Amino acid sequence: MTQQPIISLRDVGVRYKRAGSIFRKTQYYQALKSINLDIYPGETLGILGRNGAGKSTLLKVISGILKPDSGEIINRGASVSLLALQAGFDPNLSGRDNAVLSGMLQGYSRKEIESKLEEIQDFSELGDFFYEPVRTYSSGMRTRLGFSVSTTISPDVLLIDEVLSVGDKEFRKKAEQVIIQKIQSQQTIILVSHSEQQIIRLCERSIIL
Amino acid sequence: MNNYNSSSFPTSCLEEALEWARTASQKGNLDKAVTRWEVLLKAFPNHPPVLFGAIALYLQRDDIENANRLYQRANEQFPDHQNILFHGAQIAQKLGDISRAEALLETARQNFPDKIETWLQSTNFALTQNLYEQAELYNQQARSLFADHPQPHKQYAEIAMQRSDWQTALIRWESFRKQFPERPAGYLLAAEAAEKAGDKKLARKLKLAREYGEDILAEAEPADDPSFYKRRHRHATFSGLTELIWTKAVFNLRSETQRNYLSYLWWIIEPLLHMVVYFLVFGFLLQRGGEGFITFLLTGLIPYMWFNKAMSSSNNSIIAGQGLMLQVAIPSIVFPLVTLLQATIKQIPVYAVLLGFVWLQGHVPNFHWWALVPIIAVQLLLTVTFGTLLAALVPFVRDVSYLVPTGLTFLMFLSGVFYSYESIPPAWQDVFLMNPLAFLLKCYREVLIDGVWPDFHMLGIWTIIASTGLVISMLAYKKLRYVFPRVVLA
Known part of the structure; x- marks a missing residue:
């Protein structure tokens, strides 16, 4: 590819502290080891891997939540967000309030997210339940709300961690469709899945951890 | 003793029996289909749909010997049936008797110019002989006579594919999809064409479009809302x-x-x-x-x-x-x-x-x-x-x-x-x-x-x-x- 990558990972390694107290020696768990990866604008990149292969850790590094222990990550000015379902949901607040809060936590101003509320309500198919406390929701309703909020977000690079397997069948279809629309528009997407099938179907390029 | 005359048998039952055999052929379960058609042949040995259906199945299986055997029987009993020409042409072609195949199709074009089979077969035959101009011509005939039938349109795109003209094929598949959005061929075979043309992205999109609708194929619009894009976090x-x-x-x-x-x-x-x-x-x-x-x-x-x-x-x-x-x-x-x-x-x-x-x-x-x-x-x-x-x-x-x-x-x-x-x-x-x-x-x-x-x-x-x-x-x-x-x- 001739394009310049928007994000580059060079020899990135992440390890977690496993145990340690005054009486025990600290142990480490190597979650990622020398990962080299270039992410190009507009592409859909798949990340495959078994449980515990470090897929989620990699996304956390790319989204800037974690800093690698070794190597470096070069971000050439792209905003990156993890598609975070139900981020910061409070069961005592109404769906509307949770949507506002969750949207703000994911990087929007209150005004921006309030201008999208109608869209969120429609997409989540909650109807008047939108104004009821979330604790009265079924888990499916909660997922729908979370997904609706998260998909209004359009960062330069969107990271998706296994969320295409949420909700009931019908909603899953709808959710997948939104993701595909995002793939379709020139958004850069990194999709994590343990389903090889899904990665092949959706992604241009994939790496295996 | 031959009581199993088709006229004495309730038509609806016969239709059901035919359907029973056809579904097996259509589902691609050819072994099962053979069993079913054999049963039908025993039950209705002299009924044209049964006989020709069985021949078609054997042709599908490339079992020329059996196809030919049944064909001879059919030829004796229903020499004027249109399928005698179509199946005959196919069998002749398989047996390498090109001129006979050509002659049979020529007869078909003269006697049954209003049958879609005539033009589809003629096109196919021309294609196997690499006579592309001829194929296009026959196909055009088919498309103008049966504008609402998907088969000729599909063939139209397939001609381009056979000529390895992937760009033309993609254009033809596109118009095919427009007319018959429900047909998987418009997406899957088009994806094959895109892949052959080296456009993997389009190929993947085409496959997804089959599930999620044509919209996916529309050219990407730039990010919908500038305030939600390209700005400081x-x-x-x-x-x-x-x-x-x-x-x-x-x-x-x-x-x-x-x-x-x-x-x-x-x-x-x-x-x-x-x-x-x-x-x-x-x-x-x-x-x-x-x-x-x-x-x-x-x-x-x-x-x-x-x-x-x-x-x-x-x-x-x-x-x-x-x-x-x-x-x-x-x-x-x-x-x-x-x-x-x-x-x-x-x-x-x-x-x-x-x-x-x-x-x-x-x-x-x-x-x-x-x-x-x-x-x-x-x-x-x-x-x-x-x-x-x-x-x-x-x-x-x-x-x-x-x-x-x-x-x-x-x-x-x-x-x-x-x-x-x-x-x-x-x-x-x-x-x-x-x-x-x-x-x-x-x-x-x-x-x-x-x-x-x-x-x-x-x-x-x-x-x-x-x-x-x-x-x-x-x-x-x-x-x-x-x-x-x-x-x-x-």
């Missing part, structure tokens, strides 16, 4: 963070009150209950203070409770925020600041009640009350500094959080909530007042009860100390930005 700006902290705090309070029946009233009731307890113990049981003691108690207790609440809630705030911290990239300082703000907002009505009470007790509001503004400001500054530092420390040494309640009780006794600093030995008074909370309580009482100015000099010194502490705290958070998620994860 809200969490990196001061205004963004302030707005987030404020909204989160307000929403947390809303959530808290929605859990209780008395909701917002608790903000007042709870401090009142505390006050009643202390008053019972110190004013009534221990007989301390005498007249004005309750005012004295309140002016100490209420500012102390603000500090107490703020500290105990910010104590665990970062650990409580770990779930969120690992989901979204927000600066950790947000967590203690939200809890501190929450505790502070709750104090506003309590302070209002305090001032009202003091007034009722005969301490009329006067000019000196303005000094409350700097006193409260200094207390706020100190609260934020200590709160954020404490919250930053706890994730590293979680044991600290166990000390916090004890520490706060200790502080209460050392700050003169129930007694005046003047009641301790004068030698210790200066040391006692080095505790900022003790100093602040003294200031509150000077203003509200004694009606004099507080020690502005010391207030200034505490402002400087607290501000410095706050700067250090901010720097620490900046430095520890990526450490917190690790620590809470461990």
